[in-house]
Amino acid sequence: SQTFTITVLPGDGIGPEVIEQAVNVLRVIEELEDVSFTLEYARLGGCAIDEDGTPLPQDTLDKARRSDAVLLGAVGGPKWDNNPAHLRPETGLLGIRKELGLYANLRPAFMLDCMVGVSALKEEVVKGVDLMVIRELTGGLYFGEKKRYETENGEVASDELIYHEYEIERIVRRAFEVARLRSKKLTSVDKANVLESSRLWRKVVERVAPDYPDVELRHQLVDSCAMELIRWPKQFDTIVTENMFGDILSDEASMLTGSIGMLPSASLADGNFGLYEPVHGSAPDIAGKGIANPTATILSAAMMLKYSFGLEKAANAIEQAVHTVLNSGVRTGDIADNKDEAVGTKEMADKIIAAI
Amino acid sequence: SQTFTITVLPGDGIGPEVIEQAVNVLRVIEELEDVSFTLEYARLGGCAIDEDGTPLPQDTLDKARRSDAVLLGAVGGPKWDNNPAHLRPETGLLGIRKELGLYANLRPAFMLDCMVGVSALKEEVVKGVDLMVIRELTGGLYFGEKKRYETENGEVASDELIYHEYEIERIVRRAFEVARLRSKKLTSVDKANVLESSRLWRKVVERVAPDYPDVELRHQLVDSCAMELIRWPKQFDTIVTENMFGDILSDEASMLTGSIGMLPSASLADGNFGLYEPVHGSAPDIAGKGIANPTATILSAAMMLKYSFGLEKAANAIEQAVHTVLNSGVRTGDIADNKDEAVGTKEMADKIIAAI
Ligand SMILES: CC(C)[C@H](C(=O)O)[C@@H](O)C(=O)O
Ligand SMILES: CC(C)[C@H](C(=O)O)[C@@H](O)C(=O)O
Numbered sequence: 265s266q267t268f269t270i271t272v273l274p275g276d277g278i279g280p281e282v283i284e285q286a287v288n289v290l291r292v293i294e295e296l297e298d299v300s301f302t303l304e305y306a307r308l309g310g311c312a313i314d315e316d317g318t319p320l321p322q323d324t325l326d327k328a329r330r331s332d333a334v335l336l337g338a339v340g341g342p343k344w345d346n347n348p349a350h351l352r353p354e355t356g357l358l359g360i361r362k363e364l365g366l367y368a369n370l371r372p373a374f375m376l377d378c379m380v381g382v383s384a385l386k387e388e389v390v391k392g393v394d395l396m397v398i399r400e401l402t403g404g405l406y407f408g409e410k411k412r413y414e415t416e417n418g419e420v421a422s423d424e425l426i427y428h429e430y431e432i433e434r435i436v437r438r439a440f441e442v443a444r445l446r447s448k449k450l451t452s453v454d455k456a457n458v459l460e461s462s463r464l465w466r467k468v469v470e471r472v473a474p475d476y477p478d479v480e481l482r483h484q485l486v487d488s489c490a491m492e493l494i495r496w497p498k499q500f501d502t503i504v505t506e507n508m509f510g511d512i513l514s515d516e517a518s519m520l521t522g523s524i525g526m527l528p529s530a531s532l533a534d535g536n537f538g539l540y541e542p543v544h545g546s547a548p549d550i551a552g553k554g555i556a557n558p559t560a561t562i563l564s565a566a567m568m569l570k571y572s573f574g575l576e577k578a579a580n581a582i583e584q585a586v587h588t589v590l591n592s593g594v595r596t597g598d599i600a601d602n603k604d605e606a607v608g609t610k611e612m613a614d615k616i617i618a619a620i
Numbered sequence: 621s622q623t624f625t626i627t628v629l630p631g632d633g634i635g636p637e638v639i640e641q642a643v644n645v646l647r648v649i650e651e652l653e654d655v656s657f658t659l660e661y662a663r664l665g666g667c668a669i670d671e672d673g674t675p676l677p678q679d680t681l682d683k684a685r686r687s688d689a690v691l692l693g694a695v696g697g698p699k700w701d702n703n704p705a706h707l708r709p710e711t712g713l714l715g716i717r718k719e720l721g722l723y724a725n726l727r728p729a730f731m732l733d734c735m736v737g738v739s740a741l742k743e744e745v746v747k748g749v750d751l752m753v754i755r756e757l758t759g760g761l762y763f764g765e766k767k768r769y770e771t772e773n774g775e776v777a778s779d780e781l782i783y784h785e786y787e788i789e790r791i792v793r794r795a796f797e798v799a800r801l802r803s804k805k806l807t808s809v810d811k812a813n814v815l816e817s818s819r820l821w822r823k824v825v826e827r828v829a830p831d832y833p834d835v836e837l838r839h840q841l842v843d844s845c846a847m848e849l850i851r852w853p854k855q856f857d858t859i860v861t862e863n864m865f866g867d868i869l870s871d872e873a874s875m876l877t878g879s880i881g882m883l884p885s886a887s888l889a890d891g892n893f894g895l896y897e898p899v900h901g902s903a904p905d906i907a908g909k910g911i912a913n914p915t916a917t918i919l920s921a922a923m924m925l926k927y928s929f930g931l932e933k934a935a936n937a938i939e940q941a942v943h944t945v946l947n948s949g950v951r952t953g954d955i956a957d958n959k960d961e962a963v964g965t966k967e968m969a970d971k972i973i974a975a976i
Binding site (some may be wrong): 320352354358365384385386389405406409410411412415417418419420421422423424425426427428429430455457459460461463464465467473486487488490491492494495496508509511512513516518519520524 | 647708710714739740742745761762763764766767769775776778780782783784785811814815816817820821823842843844845846849851852864865867871876878880887971
């Protein structure tokens with residue numbers, strides 16, 4: 265029997281609650297498949313600031329490096345919002361991405377038929393939407409040199425959007441490979457009419473494209489993409505883009521579905537290693553109430569089974585169970601039409617477990 | 621009687637067609653008000669590349685500097701898409717913005733009741749949307765230092781997102797002033813949890829805010845704003861943000877209305893000088909067919925009357941006329957439910973003129 269070690273980072277806010285349910289789902293998979301999971305708990309974000317004096321303790325990095333994958337709840341909260349940068353939860357998140365080389369952020373945005381009602385968009389526009397935003401996660405505007413200095417005329421601040429050819433190449437190849445397993449349509453998003461980094465991006469995409477002749481490639485400007493995602497999202501399948509553009513566009517794409525409480529994400533390194541987390545945040549306003557939607561975290565665990573452990577069958581079983589439960593009308597408060605009939609975190613997860 | 625000099629830049633694609641109609645509207649205003657307009661035609665973009673060998677001829681800059689405002693159609697087209705950067709139409713646009721100090725880009729996005737049908741969003745979400753995105757236009761990622769060089773491991777390219785305190789201050793003050801004349805709600809959008817330039821941006825906003833105690837201020841992260849614009853756009857009134865973020869968010873906001881063929885924009889310098897242009901592009905696919913929607917350019921002319929000439933009454937008359945015509949069901953092809961009943965560019969403008 266196979267054994268995988270998972271570093272579990274519950275994090276802050278609703279993080280621990282949704283993680284608990286994802287772990288319950290993993291326990292069920294152990295019963296059904298010839299596999300076992302060793303869980304190593306560690307801290308990231310606000311809880312680590314409080315306990316360890318840093319958002320990314322060395323112990324967390326060590327555990328993550330020794331494990332086969334990382335499962336994260338969510339980090340952040342008002343308590344740490346006014347801290348200096350090095351004592352902020354998101355600094356831990358950015359740090360772990362960089363330290364573990366998690367350069368490929370996969371963010372699916374899909375619309376289940378039974379959920380079209382919750383979207384802000386018209387049914388005919390969003391029904392059947394199924395797209396994947398692949399965001400470069402360890403370069404670009406996030407990680408270039410930052411400056412802050414005084415001049416005679418006041419302060420100046422800057423950030424650098426910088427890409428090396430190899431950074432672009434590896435994310436673009438990954439995107440072509442993902443697109444190949446989906447409907448073979450890849451849109452590369454840049455701002456090549458203005459940015460030098462985008463011109464290099466586009467050049468690398470063009471150089472790499474002939475290796476994937478079966479994938480249909482399109483270039484699109486980021487402003488145009490932001491529009492077209494709203495006008496007719498079904499024209500897109502896989503989108504690949506720079507870190508900052510990807511931050512914006514993946515959030516926009518998520519919201520097309522109206523149900524970000526259901527969307528998972530994967531952040532992959534070379535090889536099989538990856539960190540998996542829900543797209544939603546730590547939602548401090550509902551933390552501890554047992555009403556958070558665990559679906560995104562459970563689907564993140566499913567992505568982990570698929571991308572890091574090669575357990576495609578188990579991953580599909582979880583996804584199917586989620587669809588079945590949602591189809592049957594069970595809803596947590598964030599996606600319920602009728603808030604009175606909404607179920608809690610545990611009940612939602614139990615239904616999913618029962619359906620697996 | 622007052623006289624204003626306007627530099628008219630028809631540009632490329634549908635530019636000349638829509639400009640012709642906006643000029644017709646200005647001629648009508650001359651008849652109705654005690655005002656006259658001296659028009660100076662000049663070239664910008666692709667037509668200037670072809671005729672003058674540069675997208676921004678000196679003659680165009682000279683004329684613009686001598687005039688009270690600039691009215692622009694649109695620039696660009698596939699013919700020039702593969703040119704080197706200095707021979708591309710958008711380089712002319714970026715150049716004229718920078719040369720004329722047009723740092724404040726005002727991009728309204730409004731939903732007329734009679735147009736809710738054309739939006740991709742549900743009626744209850746978009747009905748009554750009326751927002752103004754104010755984009756910093758001469759700094760940030762667009763104008764910072766660009767680099768491109770070879771290393772042993774391949775090429776590297778970079779762009780710098782840089783802001784001086786005074787650049788932030790002037791756009792933010794402008795935004796507070798605009799918000800004050802609207803519903804007194806200003807959202808400042810940044811990525812202060814990651815970018816140093818955003819931290820300076822936020823600091824300047826905080827410093828300036830006490831001078832506008834009547835305006836309610838909110839800070840929002842750019843990714844969150846991209847989501848919230850879709851989820852519930854009516855929460856926004858005036859939004860102010862950095863150049864690149866503004867490019868993306870203003871296009872996203874325009875598309876909420878589903879009718880970008882109707883949206884105008886203003887790019888203002890200190891004082892009363894400004895450049896006015898429709899939000900849409902040069903639409904080469906429909907150029908010369910007489911079917912382009914002239915409304916955005918006509919409304920851009922109205923913004924010019926208001927912001928550069930102080931002719932509020934005439935501006936309102938044009939806006940009212942546009943509403944009247946649209947309310948009566950007259951539509952160009954881009955916004956028509958029934959394409960067979962769509963009117964052409966001239967007919968649309970004639971109806972608007974008749975309604976003034
Ligand atoms: C918390 C923040 C730093 C982070 C990011 O911008 O990458 C988040 O928005 C995300 O998308 O994961
Ligand atoms: C054409 C392009 C350079 C321009 C920009 O990015 O500013 C356009 O998208 C706009 O928004 O006016």
